[in-house]
Amino acid sequence: MSIESDTPVKDRTYDLVSVLESSLRNAWxxxxxxxxxxxxxDEELAEWFxxxxxxxxxxxxxxxxxxxxRLGRSAQG
Structure with a gap:
């Protein structure tokens, strides 16, 4: 099953970096x-956050x- 990507760049590294940035921004x-x-x-809500x-x-x-x-592998090859 294939899912069409709507990312502007069809690149797994771009996708990885995008999700990484999103995760860290969300944590912040x-x-x-x-x-x-x-x-x-509201300690209950604070704990959920x-x-x-x-x-x-x-x-x-x-x-x-x-x-x-992945960057290490690409630098080696």
Missing amino acids: TMEAYIADAEREG RKIQHNSFKAGEQGKQLLRE
């Missing part, structure tokens, strides 16, 4: 949402590792 954005929830005394932030950081770290590996 969660800081403001956590602060907002805490300021309003922390979980999302953790997952975004994790995805970002995995994406950085994938990118390092």
Whole structure:
């Protein structure tokens, strides 16, 4: 099954970098949402935002590792 990509560049590295950037930006954005929830005394919502932030950081770290590996392979070949 093939899914048509709407990315402007048909390139797996571009896609990887885009998702990496999005994940890390989302983790950074969660800081403001956590602060907002805490300021309003909504610890339940703040904790939910922390979980999302953790997952975004994790995805970002995995994406950085994938990118390092791929750049290393392309430099060798």
